[in-house]
Amino acid sequence: MPTSAATARLAFEVVKTACSNCNLRELCLPIGIEPEDLKKLDELVSTRRRLKRGDHLYRAGQGFASIYAIRSGFFKTDVLIEDGRDQVTGFQMTGELLGLDGISSEVHTCNAIALEDSEVCVIPFLHLEGLSRQIHTLQHHFHKVMSREIVRDHGVMMLLGTMRAEERLAAFLLNLSQRFKARGYSPAEFNLRMSRDEIGSYLGLKLETVSRAFSRFQEDGLLAVHQRKIRILNTDGLRKLMTHQRS
Amino acid sequence: MPTSAATARLAFEVVKTACSNCNLRELCLPIGIEPEDLKKLDELVSTRRRLKRGDHLYRAGQGFASIYAIRSGFFKTDVLIEDGRDQVTGFQMTGELLGLDGISSEVHTCNAIALEDSEVCVIPFLHLEGLSRQIHTLQHHFHKVMSREIVRDHGVMMLLGTMRAEERLAAFLLNLSQRFKARGYSPAEFNLRMSRDEIGSYLGLKLETVSRAFSRFQEDGLLAVHQRKIRILNTDGLRKLMTHQRS
DNA sequence: CCCCGCGTTTGATCCACGTCAACCCGATTG
């Protein structure tokens, strides 16, 4: 039941966007696309959506129609099972895509939740398929993005299957660091957007274990930790720790 | 350096195949494709490859050019890291695709190894992309397959992140059972193609733990186990065990 | 037929992480 205020807000949200002058071009779908094709791409992203911290972008069980490109902000995805257990399956940041899980069965299989106020580009999936039949590079790039997600998941499986607690946290921090760096932020100093509990869920650990690992890293001079503010003091130390043989 | 025998063998391997009369149509890429398009699809699969038990279909680091559809046989995929740890990322059976991990960087990121004598259809990836620009249903189906792989990986992450040993094994066995059933085999009785060690690697457990869990299931009347021959006696019991709350 | 080797089972012990509980700290509110 849209009030007039809600309608106005809705109209505001449906801002026309343009991939062709988006400063995320280098990170997002348009990678490597020719200028003349970029104009076609602009039709692809029909709307944007703004989300406040804590809002769901989509929920498990909802019908799937679009994927989403993050324009700004930070998300987590998680899956829950009836008995109450849940698993954070990923953290997504600017330029990354959300919703690929929904393609297989036309229904989303996980929840996507904004960890800070965020904005996403809505990409109707059928449009994307149509356009990628016309633009080879778009098609190929999209396939690469999906494949990269699969490779990423394999990395997480490796982490969950074979690493011990401190190795997992080191791998996690180095991964975040590298992704911040790729976006032009400091790779050494950043704010975590997620709680210890959410990190733990992602890494298959309890929040206390995560907290202890942070403390340990700080004692060992690898990190400076203040709440969610992290400064990496010894990247090589973290890297070595991550790759270390089991004793 | 192909000898004449090797050449003959090679010629033999390069058998022309036809998706249009493959009895795996219902499981594999051709799902839902119109008869007239099926003929085009036949050109897609240029060759088959036969592998003996233990052979690598591809190795991590090798250039990527094709994906593979399993015509018969059974595979595992695994990733290794320098320090010697390895993680089995999946077990693949008839009708399933291998090699999707290679799309993202044009290089395979895991090893694919035949666990029994097997045969695969070689699908040159650029051909697949070309054809899926022409055949919408092929394009869509391929996207679904990639997405399904992502969803599957999330399930494994859930398993590795939140389940205890017996729950993992129960989930694993039920999954295998269901896949055998989908292929027309008995869901209750089947032969494992993999060792306890490989199961353990997949489930993030040591082989001893896997073995003990099998013994426990047998004591509890859930399974009959003889070496790698498994008979499921109480599917509901397994299912309940899998979904059970943590104590 | 016996021997050998590998995959598996089983037992005893250990330890990394989970669990439970107390406390801390910064932000928020009345």
Added chain:
DNA sequence: CAATCGGGTTGACGTGGATCAAACGCGGGG
């Protein structure tokens, strides 16, 4: 400024699964 609250830290203790070690059993080869 006290009271409250949610997230984070820290400590004490318990336990599930890892580790180490021994024995088993099947299949293959001499």
